[in-house]
Amino acid sequence: MPELPEVEIVRQSLNKKINQKKVIKVIVRNRNLRFKLPINFETFLKGRKIIEVKRFSKYLIFCFSNDKYCLLHLGMSGTVHVITDNQRNLLTNTSFYNSPTLPIKHNHVEIIFKNLRVIYNDPRRFGFFQIINDSLSLKKKFANLGPEPFQTEFNYKYIISFLKGKNKNIKNFLLDQNFVSGIGNIYANEILFHCKLDPNKKADSLKKDDYKKIILNSRKVLSKAIKNGGSTIKDFKNTSGKRGRFQKNFKVYERKGQLCKRLNCKGIIQKKEISNRSTFFCNICQI
DNA sequence: AAGAGGCCCTGATAGC
DNA sequence: TGCTATCAGGGCCTCT
Missing domain, CATH: 1.10.8.50 (Helicase, Ruva Protein; domain 3)
Known part of the structure; x- marks a missing residue:
């Protein structure tokens, strides 16, 4: 269900919250998403700094320094949650199970930054992450996709x-x-x-x-x-x-x-x- | 080569 | 109450 507008909403809020932040730790609970999470996923992300969160079509693009990227496609049921350490402490201390914001099941991936974490939740597991090693590969990845409606190429x-x-x-x-x-x-x-x-x-x-x-x-x-x-x-x-x-x-x-x-x-x-x-x-x- | 259809998956809901 | 069937759909793959 996430189509371009939903992915854009996620991009905007992510960009506000994690821009210029460094990945401290990555927790993977289930590698079996639409495509199996690569073996080096955690080590690839660890220590890298987010310089921007972009989007093309229905793909989120986490841009890191040194021309490195990580794509996230939400599939049909993927959601991204950002939760601060404070919110998290409150949840565990009080009513975690009544939390209106954070699901309990299917939190497959957690990317941890200083004071906050990004949680990827996806019941149907149709979503996926992909590591991209340089801007040329990134370009190639999107080469076969048509323009977005907003682009002048769509004429x-x-x-x-x-x-x-x-x-x-x-x-x-x-x-x-x-x-x-x-x-x-x-x-x-x-x-x-x-x-x-x-x-x-x-x-x-x-x-x-x-x-x-x-x-x-x-x-x-x-x-x-x-x-x-x-x-x-x-x-x-x-x-x-x-x-x-x-x-x-x-x-x-x-x-x-x-x-x-x-x-x-x-x-x-x-x-x-x-x-x-x-x-x-x-x-x-x-x- | 284009187009149709199957598959991956879980949760909600309908029907018995 | 509890079982089974059906539906939801993005992208990739196979078959014709």
């Missing part, structure tokens, strides 16, 4: 040339990270609603105006989601345990059977499987 010309000769529906393309990166199932649904487009429509049959709407609305929806602290469906929280608010703005996602929110539209939101992903759309205005 009409690019879309036309990418879609040429391909035969998929538009929703699949929005989910295709090689076409445009950062959009997941929730935001793909929302973006297509704002474009008034049928998710099942073949992408190369769309009009010039539709492509422009897609560019505009993917930027609009994602930036509004970021402004609202991301979306919390079930378990997304920022590093302080605060929930997102953008789910209140959803027009179609998880609204099956409900009335379309567009002014004067009498449509009913439909739910349909498109390539194994639940897809929500209005049966009147999205045609």
